[in-house]
Amino acid sequence: MRIAVIGAGWAGLAAAVRIRQLGHTADVFEAGLVPGGRARRVWSRALHAHIDNGQHILLAAYTETLALMRELGLDPEALFYRERLTLKSADDLFSLRSLPLPAPLNLLGGVLLARGLGLTEKLGLVALCTRLRQRNWLTEPGLTVAQWLANGSQGTRVVQAFWHPLCVAAMNTPPEEACAQLFAHVLRDSIGASTAASGVLIPRTDLSTLWPDQVAHYLEKSGDAAGHVEHGLAGSLKLGHAVKALYTDTSGVEVDGARYDAAIVATNTPSAHRLLSQLAVVPDAAPYLDAMSRFDFIPIATITFRVEQAWQLPHPMMLLREDSEKLEFGQWLFDRSIYARQTRTATDDSSTGDSAPALLHVVISDARAMMTHKQEEVVSAVTRQIQRQANPSGARAAICGHHVIVEKRATFAARPGLIRPSNLSPWPRIAVAGDWTDTGYPGVLEGAVRSGRLAADRLIKDRLCAAI
Ligand SMILES: Cc1cc2nc3c(=O)[nH]c(=O)nc-3n(C[C@H](O)[C@H](O)[C@H](O)COP(=O)(O)OP(=O)(O)OC[C@H]3O[C@@H](n4cnc5c(N)ncnc54)[C@H](O)[C@@H]3O)c2cc1C
Incomplete structure (x- = not known):
């Protein structure tokens, strides 16, 4: 099958690789000129250097991203600088570093040895994390992080020194607005994880070099793993092509007039909403589109x-x-x-x-x-x-x-109560992918990659193969 992927961010590229792995052809359309979307390389004339559109970090618990890189023949150990979870202030007044011990002793020890917090604050912090772990990282529904912290009796100093920076960095949403349950997932994968999984990964290269640049070559390779060439299977990455028109009927999809068996829309929500709104109304289309329009x-x-x-x-x-x-x-x-x-x-x-x-x-x-x-x-x-x-x-x-x-x-904005669409849209031959789908993560790279891989799996296995 030939499947169109709209958007070459980490979600779209992950979807395209999975399509190829399942033996099909992916053509990726990207409006920009560099693959990577919100995590990409840009040229700075002011600095005369390639920089990223924004500094990114990953967690060692981001297993799907690391697996994808390995599948592309890349070595994450060489491409990331890895280090133990460390929150250390530049002015040296605050420092918390997880210890190289099995979880939860790594965090417990790290907090007890932390600089910049009193003993009561340290014990309160450990108690709150322990309770969350005992509850299997589940918070009460509908809570903001600020409410969860207040219920957990966290004082002003520990909120300012520890919780606030962690929440804003992980969720890009301040504690007063951020969803406590999503934050709990972040905590599970960071301070709650084993020493190895809670490590922080900082890219050694720019974000497009890290793996997105490799995808065009991977898609264009038309051979199977043993090197046998299968003519007509080569896919492509078309940069500088902003898709304007999307259409679907019972036998396929059209992307700017080109015919495909199916499509994955892996753009941001405003663009995805614009494209999907062009399609004929089907049952469940209205709530699906409505959810997509509610993101801030x-x-x-x-x-x-x-x-x-x-x-x-x-x-x-x-x-x-x-x-x-x-x-x-x-x-x-x-x-x-x-x-x-x-x-x-x-x-x-x-x-x-x-x-x-x-x-x-x-x-x-x-x-x-x-x-x-x-x-x-x-x-x-x-x-x-x-x-x-x-x-x-x-x-x-x-x-x-x-x-x-x-x-x-x-x-x-990762607020409580936000309804996040699932990968399979109400239109049988169209899936969506992006960090905004129902990944259980806030807007992060691992969520995007997981979403892309799952969108391709579900579209091909649950929809297209099931229909044949
Ligand atoms: C400054 C910054 C810092 C961040 N820091 C971190 C961090 O430290 N750790 C972390 O995990 N996450 C971080 N994130 C979030 C992370 O970058 C995103 O979660 C991730 O890149 C989203 O990927 P995506 O594929 O879902 O979406 P996108 O990257 O937005 O990809 C969508 C793509 O679709 C393209 N597109 C849109 N419309 C069309 C169209 N009509 N036709 C064709 N193409 C189209 C866009 O050009 C874009 O390339 C940060 C984000 C930013 C911006």
Whole structure:
């Protein structure tokens, strides 16, 4: 069968690979010019370097993403920098590092040895996590994270130092709005997991090089695993093609006029809603489309600073103390210089002979407040913030450039009660995929990959093969 995939984000690409693995052909249509969607490489003229559209991290518990990379012949151990779960502030006032012990002792020990919390706060934090584990990571339905924390008697200091940064980083939604049950899933996979599974993975390459770039070649290969060529099976990745028209009838699907057996719509929700709204009305179409139209989005900003020489911070990912009154919105400071292998960062332009520049990345999740201010004022304030917190002696090299990327629709707002559509749409030959489907995760990479793989499996096995 020939199946069209609309969108080359991590969900669409994961779906395309699975289609190929099941012996069918996938043609992927992508509006942008670089594969990866919301996790992709961009060229910064200001910094004369390839950077990501936003700094991303993964958890070692993101098993499907790691499995997919291995299936593409890639080695996650080489492509990620891995380290134990560590929350350490740049100003050294707060530090919590899970210990290399079996779960739950890894967290228990880490919390008890943490710096910046009192004994009562530590015991309260451990008690809340223990209760959640005993309840199999289930919270009462409909609670926000803030309500769950209040019910769990968490005081202001532990909320500010630990829970708030963790919630905003993991869900891109502040505790007052975020769904406690989704947060519990994140906790299960991070502080609740074994030492190995709770590790944090930071990409060593840009996000498109990590694996999305490999997919075009994989789809175009028309041979089977033993190298036998099957003519007519080659798929493709069509960049710069924004799909406008979608149609389906009982025997197939048309994507901008081209005929397919089926399609997976792996775009964001506004685009998916626009495409699916063109289809003939079928039973259950109205609530399905309605659910798709109810997503709100929250921005994430990333400020990438160029420094004259690598700062070589003691840790690649450090917490910043935020002060929105002073426009000091920075939440995390990433310094990849500790482990950077300069695979491709500086070079579509390698002819110039430039070496990769030293970069720092400041992440501002839930950037709604930041966006109400002038960008240059925020950059100046965040520059002061990182100098004061991560370079108080002024001994580190000077900052000599910056590039700001604000992703306005970075993730959906992960609020309680949000209805998330399932992969199989009411139209028999159309599935959807994306981090916004009912994955049980907030808007994260692993959710996107799982959604893409499941969409392809279910469309082919439950719908198309069942109909033959
Ligand atoms: C700044 C930032 C930081 C983040 N940090 C993290 C993190 O640390 N860890 C983590 O796990 N997650 C993080 N996320 C979330 C993660 O990036 C997303 O969950 C994931 O990339 C979503 O993938 P997707 O395939 O579902 O959607 P998308 O990546 O949005 O893919 C949809 C694709 O469809 C294309 N498209 C849309 N309409 C059409 C059309 N009509 N025709 C053709 N193509 C179309 C789009 O161009 C896009 O490429 C972050 C996101 C951002 C923006």
